[in-house]
Structures are given as structure tokens and as C-alpha cells.
Amino acid sequence: MKRIILPALATMMLVQLPAYAINDKYRKQLEQSGCTQVSETQGCDIHKSKAENAKAGFTNPAADSTNTQTPYAGQWVAKSDAGATVATIRIDAKEQVWVNGKRVNAKRTDGTLQFHQGKLTFTIQGDRRLQNEDYWTDSDAGTKGPIQIE
Template sequence: MNRIILPVLAILLTAQSPAFAINDKYRKQLEQSGCTQVSETQGCDIHKSKAENAKAGFTNPATDNSTTQTPYAGQWVAKSDAGATVATIRIDAKEQVWVNGKRVDAKRTDGTLQFHQGKLTFTLQGDRRLTGEDYWTDSDAGTKGPIEIE
């Protein structure tokens, strides 16, 4: 009896086709509605738009970039060791940076946001749990100081 059951069981296991959780049409409906499979069971309607479902209180953080908050957004102040203001920095939700009211280019590097204005280089740490890691450096004068959020 075992001689028949084991080979048949092995054949059934190897011949079994994989099952996919959702088909392409359903996936597109989920994307367009902003729903997930879990939120759909909680009342999110896949036949409505993202905006309509958002009004009803259903959002999908994985597909909704407007709710994504950057850790750098806010008003910052670069200070000297003596406490004098070196620069005022403003960063919006899209990580656009203004130093003393002038727009500058910024880039992410190794978990930080770095940007330059003249000889000054500003570095902001992305992990807000770390304190004292935000600083500016002046390559010409060789000075360095802290940056604090207001």
C-alpha cells in the first residue's frame, strides 16, 4: 500500500501548479482605488477612486506618496559654537531646500541629506532618534557647528 501512496503523493506535489493570490485585473482595481486586500475587507471599495476612498478614511501608504513625510521637512537653524545664526534652512515635504531664502540642490547620501551654499556644507541625519548628528562645515575656514530644528 505504501509503495503506491508515496509515489502518487510525490507526483501530485511536483505536478501541482502554483496559485497566485490576485489576477491582473484585480491588481489594477486595487491600484486605481488605493485599496489593499485587507482594507477591502474593512469596507474600501475597489470600484471607487483613490480620492473617494481617502474621503471615506481608507488610505494605502504604499501607493499614496502624498502622505509620505520626509524626516528633513521643517525649519532649521545652523549655529556657530558661540550661538550666532550662520544660516536658516527650510526644507519642504519634497525635500526641496532653501538656505537663507535661496534655493539649493540637495542629495541623499548614506542616510543623510547634504547640500551646499558657497563654502558651507550642511548635513542632516535621516534618523531623527539620533541627536547632535546634524551639522555644518565651512571648508574655507575649517569651522563646524550644529544644526537644530526650530
């Protein structure tokens, strides 16, 4: 009996064809309607337009994220403990950063945007619900201060 079952299982495993979750037509319907497979199960209609589905309360956050502005964008001011301006910072929608009018490279790390100018390191928190988490540090002088949005 084992002689028959083992070869039969091996043959079945080799003969199986790959399964695809969605076909091309269904994918296009999802794209045109603004639905996802999950939102479709919640009532999003793939036969309607994106605008009609958005009006009904269904949106695709992954597709809409390209229009979302970065939480870092804006005019910022780094201040000393005494209240003096240490640096003025400008961040655009593409997360390009200028410190005192000079372009600097920035990188995202652990939910923050960090960038350097000279001995100064600037850290801006991405979660805008957190207050007083934006700061600068001077590695040479060992000082630290807040960064505030204008």
C-alpha cells in the first residue's frame, strides 16, 4: 500500500499548477474602482469609479499615500535654552532639507528625520502627536535645545 501512496503523492505534487490570487481583468477593476480585496469584502464596489467609492467612504490608503504630505514639511526653528535662534530649517514635501539656507542630506531613522550641519545634529519626530520631541544637539559643546515649527 505504501508503494502506491508515496509515488502518487510525489506525482500530485509535481503536477500541481501555481495558483494566482487575481487575474488581470480583476486587478484592473480594483485599480479603476480604488478598491482593495479587503475593502471589496467590506462593501466597496469594483464596478463603480474611485470617486463614487470614495464618496461612499472607501479609500485606498496605499494609493492615496502619494498625495499625503510628509509630517516633516514646513518651516522650523532650532532654539537655544535662552531662546536665541540656533538655526532656521526648511523641509519640503519631498523631505529635502535646508538649514540656514544651505541644503543638507537627511535620513529617516526610527520614526524621525535626522540631519547634520557641522557639529549640530537635528532630530524631528515624525509622529506629530508627540510634543516636545524635536531637538538639536551640539556634539562639540555638549548642548541641546528644542526645535519648533513656525
